[in-house]
Amino acid sequence: MQVHDELRGGGRPAGETIDKCGSKGIGQLFRPESVAIVGVSQKGGFAAEILANVKKWGFAGPLVAVNPRYNEIDGVPCFPSLAAIPHPIGLAIIAVPSSAIPAVLEDCESAGVRAIQIISSGFAEQAGDGLNKQRWLADWAQRTGVPIVGPNCFGLMNAANQLIAVPLDFHSMTVGGVSAILQSGTLVYSLIVQLLSRGIGIGRVATVGNEACLDVADFIDFFVDDDDTRVIACYCEQIKRPLAFIRACERAAEKGKPIVMVKVGRSESGRKAALAHTGSLVGSDIAVDAVLKKLGVVRVDTVDDLIETTAALSSTKRPRGQRVAVACYSGTMVSMLSDFADSCGIEFPPLPPPLQARLAAVLPEFGNVSNPLDLTAQASYDTRIMEESLEALATSGAYDVIVWCQSYPTCIDMSSVLGRALTRATAAAPDVIFSVVSLAGGHFHPNPDPKNPMIEPKTEINGLPFLEGMAPGLKALSALMGYAKFLRERNPSKLLSRQWGPRSASYEAAMRIIREAKSEILTEREGKSLLALYGIPVAREALAMREDDLARIAQNLTFPVAMKIESPDIVHKTDVGGVVLNVSSPAEAASSFNQIMSSVRTRRPEAQISGVLVQEMAKPGPEVILGGTFDSQFGPVVAFGLGGIWVEVLNDVRVLLPPFDADDVKSAIGRLRAASVLHGARGAAKIDLDMLANCIVKFGTLCTDLSDEICEIDINPIILASDGTGMTAVDCLIRRKTINPD
16 A cells, blocks of 8 residues: 655655645644553653653643553552553553554554554564554554554643643753754754753644655645644754645745755765766755755754744744844954855845944944944943944944844843843834854853843844854855745746646656657656757758768758767767768768767777768857756755856756746856856847746746656766857757666
8 A cells, every 4th residue: 555655866756745644633633632542661761651651741731651560650540551551542641562553553442543653663664564663553543543642652742731641851941933844852852952951842742653644745744724823943854755745834934934954865866876967966865955945945954053043934924025233242253254154155244434424423333334333332321322333223224134243142130131132223224133152152041130130131122042152153044035025026927836737748758758759868868859849949950861961961951070989878979980070062961070080980880870960060158057856755956057167166056946937047047157158248249038937937848748768968078159149059968767668
């Protein structure tokens, strides 16, 4: 039985089970009327710790244990089986050896258990017989429709109803809007405890373990509809159902609910296996990056970044732009902020002249009026400097985000000089986002010092938590601004899930070309016929099978021409002497024909040779490399960049995921380091960027149409005429996924 939908080698979904494994009943996991813990004993262990937590935090429903050796455990009634429990069972938490799971699930079915959490290990993570056990478990869930989280998971949490079913001893519990989906139990402590210690409230937490039944996509989909969840934090090692994941993330974006994700498992294997040039440039992790970016998922690399970015996005406030001003009272902070900004994705626009004059009138003579702004140490006790400076920044209209940078993570007394200044500035500019970021990380101390009482200690400002550490804090602010920009620019007509929609009008003709190809790698002529079918301009050309054909061909083509060996067995033609360029006459063409044939037959005597391809030379100009790879999970990935040193040495490429339009392409072109070459730098002619963008859009359609049929495609190069008269795809490589048996 198929439990998870799959993509056939980066193509379209091979199948999908919509309500598999009780996914519609996920709410029962978090809102059970009662809890039974199976396998708990007086000897301790995870199950005993979970029982203690559920009891400690005051879960309101009945709590029982299941173990035939006891009548009670830690004051909790104990029954010999689930079927023996006299009341309905909302959630069964199972902690028995994997070999005993079938019997326990039979007991669950008899007792009418409505949801199950399995913390037991010994399943697919151990391979061998563990795989069979996990398949059986998935089959059982599919048959019964009972939602199961796990196996090999760390548990669940719902702070709202005090269901704390994880084996961790929390010192505090605050209800809030952060929900989490974690494929690692360790992250429960690393993420949740840190957030709670800073007064940031938790909603629901799911550790998914092996994802035998319910997976990351299911829980994202559930949290999207959970009104109490404002932000979803994820630690993800794998994405089992790409299309379901994509659709869940698109729903989250539609509702403006951010997802912050650590996605591990970076791999070079796909890069090493690629034949096409762009395939070697676009590794599997770049594809994941592109997917998450298109979905609006904020990807972070470390747990520190996950904590700070989740904290920032837990605020409901969204910046209206990306202009940031920073104030502090340390020249050292100014220097460090300036150094960190670029790597954190933040820019500090200069202060406008009127604002400079206004600040200069307030700051001491030894102050430096710039952005970041050093208010000098005098501001710590001078109310006028602090209040008027922050208000001037906020009301200038020049900035969307105002950051106060402090030395270490601590609360702010709102009755202090700084506290009053922040209160005044936020009131004066309600549309501006204010943030407090500490230079150093560490542990927040949100409670007032008894020896130094504060009127109103704060660890958030207008709902935005204070952020710890300069680099994680600035990255979190960058993510907050980036997510707001994503929501403003999001276009529902270009959803990633649409790439699995109807194919274009060119598809049937393209399939005929694919089916008629005799080899895994299409010949250049076959490849170019595919390109032409989708409206991508190619050079005029003809195939000379014999020297005698050249006279006829010369009448229809304009010299100079390029001549290339045509063989399904030869990918790299220059390596075997199979290319001659700038052939200027019919006589030279005849000589070149014989030269190519002789060289190739000597170096590759076994190769099947169709003839020599004669093609008009393209007009000179900048070269662009354009390619498509097909990610095993997410389908077609289009990459492009300027040829030559830009791609060979600097890896200056940009990646797009279909569907996209010409505006998306032009925006990506603008982010190339070599973009100035296309804009006519140093006296060069300006390239027709509209034509190039439309060409790449057509290429994206080709890749989407043929994602089931081809695994690599490379156009290297497309030459853009310097006189602005057009462009020409002069060479291409296309590799099929399967070889035609004919």
